[in-house]
Amino acid sequence: MTEEAFGEALRRLRGSRSIRDVAQLANCSKTMVGDLENGKRRPTPPLAAALDKALGARGELTALAAVRPEMRALEQAATLQRGLSDALAAGAMTDAGLDDWEYTVARYGRATRYRPEGDLLPELISDIADLQRVLTHRHPLPVRRRLTLALAQMSGLMALTLLKLGDPSSRDWWRTGRAAAAAAEDRATLSWIYAQEAYQLYYSHDIEGAVELACRAQQLAGGLPCVGPALAAPLEARAHALLGHKNEAAAALTSAATALERLDPGDRIGSAFGYSESQLRFHSGNAWTHLKEIGRARDEQARALELYPAGDHTDRALILLDQAACLAFEGDLAGAATLATDTIVNLPSAHRSALIIYRAKELTTTVPKARQSVQEMRVLREVLALPPGRGTDDDGDDRPGDA
Structure with missing residues (x-):
């Protein structure tokens, strides 16, 4: 609920007392008190303190006088926006509305490649809250599926952002993303989420767990030419390299190259939802680094730096x-x-x-x-x-x- 304005609080606190009585107690004019109540004037700090004392407001009027008009306007704008979002969410979802949600998800995916995680986090929170409001209403099954798929992808992006920020609550968002992807019955997205979650385990030193999730991501794809296997196979290679399993790491890198070749050009992009040669070169270089194959590692690192923007x-x-x-x-x-x-x-x-x-x-x-x-x-x-x-x-x- 939006905090009341100074004039509204002054009128409430005055109660049955006359404007003349309040003006005398605060040592100001009746016109001043009336103008303050009607919002025609802003109180000075000394006047606000005098009125606060006269009415026994215990600092309430003093605090309200310190609120700048533009801040109150921003509060009102935020309340108005939330109300409008709720009203729009209650209506029928159009194709244009669905397209806009899918565009928003894709835009965030691209932004992860160049925007700081701290900047992305509040925007993700706001948009996921809006999507949640939309999903609380009834929709035809095809519409709900597309919205639920958008939620799965946004949850994955939230988990990735929190992972990079070092926040352990990222694990909860992987679970939400998996549940949403399963509800949408989208194997490609579920595979993508498992692949990304494997990185969480990898950086948490659960190397065997990372291998398990990476393999799960590849199995879920079931032969689909999608991003999940292309992400998962090189992570599997890096994990095997950390364990000193050179043959397994090399085999996983071969699988990664094959998975990349099978991707549509539209998926070989700089995005959290894509996978590109630059990433494969980076991940291959990391695997060979862990295996202390310095020559191979340097070749991959040099090529990766050439390709990355x-x-x-x-x-x-x-x-x-x-x-x-x-x-x-x-x-x-x-x-x-x-x-x-x-x-x-x-x-x-x-x-x-x-x-x-x-x-x-x-x-x-x-x-x-x-x-x-x-x-x-x-x-x-x-x-x-x-x-x-x-x-x-x-x-x-x-x-x-x-x-």
């Missing part, structure tokens, strides 16, 4: 961190730490997600304790210890001082 900050940073890992495996700890530090420092602060920091910290844990004192490694640890969202210094460099 400059605005895809997250994946480009992860590739550079893989390159740093290769340097560390070769014994160049100073070079590895410097590259990792540069990657974090040069990344726009809004894109320094929990996922990026996690991968950089992984690099520091691979260094033997006897070499942890390397100067460049110490600088990297200090950079990683900086509070989230810290701005750069005047010279544009986030590195701690050498002192």
